[in-house]
Amino acid sequence: MLCVPGDFSDLAAELVAETLAASPLLASAVGRTEHDGLLPDVSESAVAGRARRDDEWLERLDALPDTELTLDDAVDRDLARMALRGRRAMRDWASWRRDADTYAGAALQGVFVLLLHRLHPEPELARLVGSRLRAAPELLEQGIANLDPELASPELLRRSLGMVAAGAAYARSVAGDLAPEHRSEVAEAGELAAAAFERFGAHVSALAERASGTWAIGEARYDALLCDAEGLGYGAREMRERGQRAYDELDAEMRELARGMRGVPDWRAAIEAVNADAPDSPEEMLALYREATGSARSFAAEHDLVTLPAGERCEVVPSAPFNRGMLAVAHYIAPPPFQGGGVGHFFVPYPPEGASPEQVRQRLLTNSREALWSVAVHEAYPGHHWHFATLAAGGLVRRPLRAVLGSAYFVEGWGLYAEDVMREQGFFTTPGRLLAQRDARIWRAARIVVDTSLHLGEMSIEQATEHMSTKASLSPETARAEVLRYCAMPTQASSYLTGALEIARLRRRWEAEGRGSLREFHDRAAATGRLPVPLVERLLFPEDETLELAG
Structure with a gap:
């Protein structure tokens, strides 16, 4: 006997409301605006309270049998259970005691997402931006109280310093994104936030000098994330074997491609030659990404690969200044699904402010004229942007849990899968673009080997950087930035190829x-x-x- 349809929807709505109240940034990202003036509470008591509620929710959801649910409701129940089990698996890791990004990243993204989506009239938007800027000092003070040098990794603390410094500059400049009549109050709040970022940065810098913790979450937690949160039937070691097999297969394929291009099977040399044809400046890189994105959109529609939602739009823009030191590759932010549509943003990986000429050159080499075509497919059409625009336009709010909870393995897997679809349909029209697309895929296979090995404690950051810069075509600068991201985000790097397969x-x-x-x-x-x-x-x-x- 099926339960009354409203019964489960009421339960789901309750869980969504509780989730968004605990995570105001997520609420803003999905277009639920009732928490737009707030930042998360990461006090010890709040963290403990959320853990108790997670356990209570799991008990409630586990008590719902399949026989009393529709298929869609059963899927949503299991989505929630998997998310809750994933959080429980990482509870004793206590990332809030280890990760400075928990505080600095939230304070910055909380303001940035409001200005990105602009879901409020300008006077209200200015008020909410000011409110979040004024809330930043309390959040950063929670970080000072919570971060534990015996748990935190010195490498990851130092990784955060670039974001913290950029955050102070961003807080001081953000008023310029608003109309002149609303700037003074926001500028005052921004100065308070900037001073808090500077205090936080000094604390994190000193903490890094005496920190002795690790980034490696260990095999048991990694396996639990794969099995309990993703429903995969294997753990870290089997995933690493799968990644190595995929790497070996791609390596053989790329040798043949290189032989056809240059007469010898050295695909790394062939990729170096392809990537040497890089944009001359970040501005040219942006223009080329816009061209490739437009071409990918037209191709996907003309070849009947996807249905383009009415009114969808993808803006290709420079990455936010505070992200440039930490994110060396392109990324995407989706339109808010609870708003029923909107603009998606594809962020091009500009070099950090103050980067040396050599660092700028390395960033441009990693986004060569031929390689950026597969990135545009992955991030935009028919990759992430098309996927999320479809969700935003498709009434996902009727299944609100799916707008709030989700899996990187499907999301990132979709982006990489989209590259292969466009390849088989003939989008990559030059030998260089074909080889670069396979290089993008072999990089994801190498990621699996590195990500699992790092978190099993069987590879150092230096070894991982060497692996990524020799087994794929990443520059040493980009490889190190990538490896530090893998350390900070266990299993995420493995999601791309695993999900695509x-x-x-x-x-x-x-x-x-x-x-x-x-x-x-x-x-x-x-x-x-x-x-x-x-x-x-x-x-x-x-x-x-x-x-x-x-x-």
């Missing part, structure tokens, strides 16, 4: 069973949300659920 498996099944066209597969799969892959499969092939229940 899982999505490709679903497509093969779709086609083998004659379910519909390639466009229909893409539209259906993307419209499920950003669920862990096993939950996507349940929605694409619902008869599996029926057979299981009947059995």
